[in-house]
Amino acid sequence: MAEIKLKLKKPLVFPLEAESITPDNFAGKSNDEIKKLVAYSGNEESTLGQFFNVSGKSGEKDELKIIIDGDISNVKRIGEKMTAGEIIINSDVGMHVGNEMSGGKITVNGNADDWAGAMMKGGELEINGDAGNYVGAAYRGYWKGMKNGIIKVKGKVGVESMLWADGSVPAKRFPTLICGSAGSFLGIHNNGGTIIVEGDIDRCAGADQIKGMIVVKGTAPKILPSFKKIGEVKEIELLNGEKITGKFIEYAGDHSVKKNHSVVDKKTGELNKGVNGRLYIAA
């Protein structure tokens, strides 16, 4: 397997925008060509070679592994729009890591800043620390966020993670977030995303959720008033067919959303629980 190693030369003064660090861009290039790829610091256009030592040998993008060392907590947009290959980051990483990626894998052996995996279309993003706000979220003004792929965060994710997640069972798109714990407004405007939280969540989870699933194995401080309790379950079938066992209380919602299919039947006066979103909290 081809491997390229990047090592940061010296600490950064300003954030470095390095969307050129992807297996797609590195594939088939010599180390000198990689050094000439564009990066931006402050208002200056510069090159990767000015900031990183490059070693190893490149190859096909599917086979290529990029390993990054040094404190790159201020380097943004690593793995933007990547389609294949692998990136391993042995440090904390800056904003927008793996945003809009559609294939391949990124592993962060540290914490990630905001917008990790924003608007992902596929692939896998694994963060072995905490992640900032807006994990797997839609960018400002977009109504369709993460479409497919999986984000795994060992620690906590910040607020408004999986904002406007956009999954579809018929199209077999299952945007998924698995995390240790989560901040407020988890899965807000969720439209078909799957979120599994191993620990606790904060307030307003699933706000404005149209469809999708949020499974919380820990506790929730308060559930929005517009969520209706359905009952207790011992097994949950996720949207992609996988199953989770354990005792959970099942809620349907968010019933405040007009687009929601959970309309009140005018004849019977009963709430049609239909295909709307679900929130499961460990019993």
Add this chain to the structure above:
Amino acid sequence: MAIKKIKTLYDVICPFCGTLCDDVEVDIAENKVVEVRNACQIGTKKFFSSNPSEHRYETPMIRKKGKLEPASWEEAIDKAADILTKAKRPLLYGFSSTECEAQSKGVELAEMLGGILDNTASVCHGPSLLAKQDVGQPGSTLGEFKNRADLVIFWGSNPVHAHPRHLGRYSEFVRGYFRKDGRNDRTIVVVDPRNTHTAQIADLYIQVKPNEDYELLNAIRALLRGVELDVEEVSGVPMDQIKELVNTLKTCNFGVIFFGMGLTQSLSHHRNIDAAICLTRELNDHTKFLITPMRGHYNVAGANQVFSWNTGYAYSIDFSKGYPRYNPGEFSAVEVLIKNQIDASLIVASDPASNFPAASARNLFKYPLIVIDPHETPTSANADIVLPAAIAGIEAEGTAYRMDNVPLRLRKVKDAPGESISDKEILEKLIEKVKEKRGE
């Protein structure tokens, strides 16, 4: 005592809050404001603040050996342009208390420098703009509300203190075309954690727990769709009262929600507005309903307009790649300052040192700081260069946008003291000097 020759100006626009009252009368004698009629207390004070005082800068100032010393325009502009051209990540911030022509010069300068451009909306109604980008906003001009609204809701806003003449001109006491009996033809609802003076003149006051507006909006939306809720109270408001409110909302002829900092700067920020806008949209299934933010600075709406038509974005703009990019939280002034990511700043008509978190203000003072301001402020007192400005709307003409995005022409009622010139002229001088230094 000799009688002074008094000149009276009518229909002057008050450059203080977003209400932009356009019926102010100002008496001027010997280039001093001697009397202001029709304006509220805050507006009156602003007109009087233009008179000579020890707080007013009359010449450019440059910090020499730790002390601000008077200097010539030539020297001050040269030094300021030098700082800005050398900077790799300059921050340009403020702009909400000046006129649109100066704001557009600010955009031009920021683009030339490849800097970060932000206005005070980012610590004020920025969340409203974020929500608007997510879910849209049904609004209208204030005249519509005046003539038609029979239900007025103030949510997290206190116009009695913040927009004193709003109630009398547009929303509460004023007689409208279809609301001939003024106050008696309108129902006023106030939702606020505090029993404010606005709440005290309301027909229905709903005391919501601090930071729990989102849950209340959420419950109202669900009830509006006919969903029975399992809870007895939401955010400290009993279910009976919420149902009463929902009924009031549904049965009015024309309703409006005016919201303020109580929604945008409490815990859920833009999500409060998101929910309030969705509620407004859904209320239009039952009756006519609109929603409008209570903008603070008189021309912050203009700053958003000018930035938008120049760059496509209303605030928090980064030009470092040569083209505008937008992301509050990444390129907003408070964030870049807290993260210590700038190396120079130009503050126009604003006082971030008084309003930003201490950590941001500390980093602001670490790097060269240029301030364009008529008055001494905590920011300008720590500046390296101060460029004295004429007060827009009092000593300089220009355009300003009211809170409902109606542009009005500001007037010049007196001359600026000393060597002060308008914000627009200062920015033009800076742009010219920067071009010269770059050999363009």
